[in-house]
Amino acid sequence: IQANLANSADCEILTFASLNSTNDYAKQYLSQQPVTKPVVILADEQTAGHGRLGRSFYSPKTTGLYLSILLPVTANGSVIPGLLTTGTGMAVVKALQKVLPDLPLRLKWINDLVVHQRKCGGILTEAINDLESNQISHLIVGIGLNLVTQDFPADLKDIAGALSKTPLDRNKLAADIITEFLKMYATYETGDFLPEYRRYSAVLGRQIQANTRGKIITGVAQDIDTMGHLLVATDQGLTTLSSGEITKVQLDPA
Template sequence: MNTADKLLYLLIQADGWVSGELIAQSLGMTRTSIWKSVQKLEAQGHTIESVRGQGYRYVEGAKISVAGIEKYLKQHVNLEVFDTIDSTNIYAKEKLGSREINETTVLVAEQQTGGVGRLGRQFFSPKDTGLYVTFALPLDSHSAVNPGRLTTSTAVATSKMVKELFNIDLEFKWVNDLIYHNRKVGGILTEGTIDIESQQFSSLAVGVGMNLAVPATGFPETISQKAGALVDKLTVSRNQVVATLINYFFDMYADYQDGRYIDQYRQRVVGIGQQVEVQRGQTHINGVIKEIDEDGRLVVDTETGLAYINSGEITKLMLPNNGYKG
């Protein structure tokens, strides 16, 4: 850890003013090196106030850092933070596959240049206003995996974070869309790697992407009719947002297998009783949504009977208020 990073940790953990004298004593720095480190941190996007007679103070803002996230965590986790990356999910799968990530790790990005959604679609991921997190989860050979329960439970964990920090109640469109005011504000992408020899999951990458605030330049025209954000302007620290999501995720991940989060998912899912079209690979299934079953599968009443769908996407859904259409 370089000198600037040590100073960043000290200021963030102090949560208030820290005198230059205390910094010098704690980190073995001269006043000149403190000043140079502050300049370096400010160039990276951090906001640090300095007042003669009081010292230095870190000001929470949009900038994400390991130190800033750790301040709000309930337990230690391995963290990697990127200023820019193509996709945290792609990176996670590559590093899990090569075993460069061999223990549970959370990957966080300031922005993504090639964010990925379902069916390989691009997920718009601008700087300063979004949440882009992937949970890289290596598995041992005895690990049981229920993808439907994991994705729906992750949606519930994400909604708890949003309720705590923004006092907003999210809705869900099966299986991975996060909805607010009839607009998509985020999504969840759960991807697994299969071990060829055992034919079992060897790792999982669970990605959560969300528009926390409206981007300064707005949304691209291609998604402007469907995309939305939680707020117009972000007043909550993104470090706190990331950390609170991590806390809820790992609380959930410890016991999601028993299905305890399914009822909470059902309470917020949209479209029950509505006519839909579901795309599963090259197949299109038409019918009426009956329910979400205990494994997170979509149950659709079709002309030939009930269809239990564990993967796919609802491509046509119009809610009664003519609001969200997906």
Template sequence: MANQTEVLRLLMAAAPKYQSGDQLATTLNISRTAIWKLVRGLQNAGYSIESRHGRGYRYVENNQLSAAVIEDGLDLKRPVKLVVLPQVDSTNAYLKRLVAEQPLAQPTVVIADQQTAGYGRSGRPFYSPSKTGIYMSIGLPIGPSEPLDAGLLTTGTAVVVAQTLQRLFDVPVELKWVNDVLVNHHKVVGIMSEGVTDFESGQISSVIVGIGINLTTAAFPESIQYKAGAVLDHPTSVSRNQVIRELIHHFLTRYPAYRSGAFMDDYRKLSMVIHQRVSLKSGARTYDGIVEDIDAEGALVVRLDDATVRHFNSGEITKVHLLTGKYHG
């Protein structure tokens, strides 16, 4: 028996043209009444399906998240599993639960319309309201001969996200080491990588890369209003499904070679901290100095106030003292 997904795929393939009920019924070998019921189900689920007497039905792209819509046109060498949820505590947490039940056999992407307990670095909450953001986690199996380089993976992901936003929306994007993506001096994206260890071998068996994007979010909790922002402050014809499709395509296309660090020149061009004075918290200490570079492994190269040069593989920039511009966070 035909289902809603089959009807949706046929309508997407024909869009922006209409498909008559007779055409759909003949293709799926079901009655026109059954087609009408399936279309009604799609409309009730949030899909924009136009109905016009004498012409039939037409699919119109909207903001409804859909695995079928994301998969449409997603051309990858390796298959990917998509899980789309209306609500979840955290896409990273959900994916970790999946991995605990069954090791990943292929790249798996979990996407949610809303997170009730989204989190970032150090467990900080990530504000995740419905309809205005993109909250997704990409799970990747890690083989014994594939050592994980968390630094390069995170910086590589930041480049993919930044370039995708630039390409789709033509907005001024900057990167604050190591994983903050900014538009107009406000943080609009959070990225966090987490390794999952196999209990028996004690080795990392998979890695989860979480990406949270404030796409059109207009109101933020008071505690983050100063630093957080949205990619856009106006409506857009680019749907969340399109953004997610682009992110998945470019991330998985580049992932096999991420350890080469070939993207680091792009990262440096996008960086807002090179040649700027920063305060950096690493461990229990805070360091002050001028960022000279970001090295081939993604480490921050800082000339400290005592004139020594140090490479930081981990830490958090707590303050950027720009010589020009409005960013002071």
């Protein structure tokens, strides 16, 4: 992986055959030493991979890619976790397009990578606070991808998909994702990737239903703003969603 990286000196890479969760390992790692440059943690499988709100992320070996990037936050840099999740989606799409140029990759706000309405990947951004200053000191961005066609467990059969029918070069792909990620991270607070992101959105311009803090909202997804929030035009006016998830998306006519 290191050999394939554009600027290998920019980060440290740790690889494991198995971890409970690469995001959780990143937290443990951070509690044991100072982290002043990005550290990438990869595992061939996760035994307790997770998404938001304690939901699990199915992470078997051989067929997927699971990694976390642990990032120190610079003292005067602004931290916008929602926007970083959005930018990470775009970085992953860019890396995947090099190997799978014809795949119709789409990003479903806020953290799903989808192909033909099936979820092929997810992103989980977690902010770590410094105990003394109570400011965010580090961010952990976890990326999980279903690379190869596989038999999913019953609860995922109708919603999950994979990116390829044949095995992909996981090391090369990991290196490309890290390279694209670090490029994006250098300026993401400016939202410079948003014009490109909008073209890959599975939801913009469509009628959607979203669940946010236990409330159901329906309307037309209008835009992603520079905080990574989703703007939805509802009957009651424009609503800004900062968290939650889209539960239904109007599809193209058949």
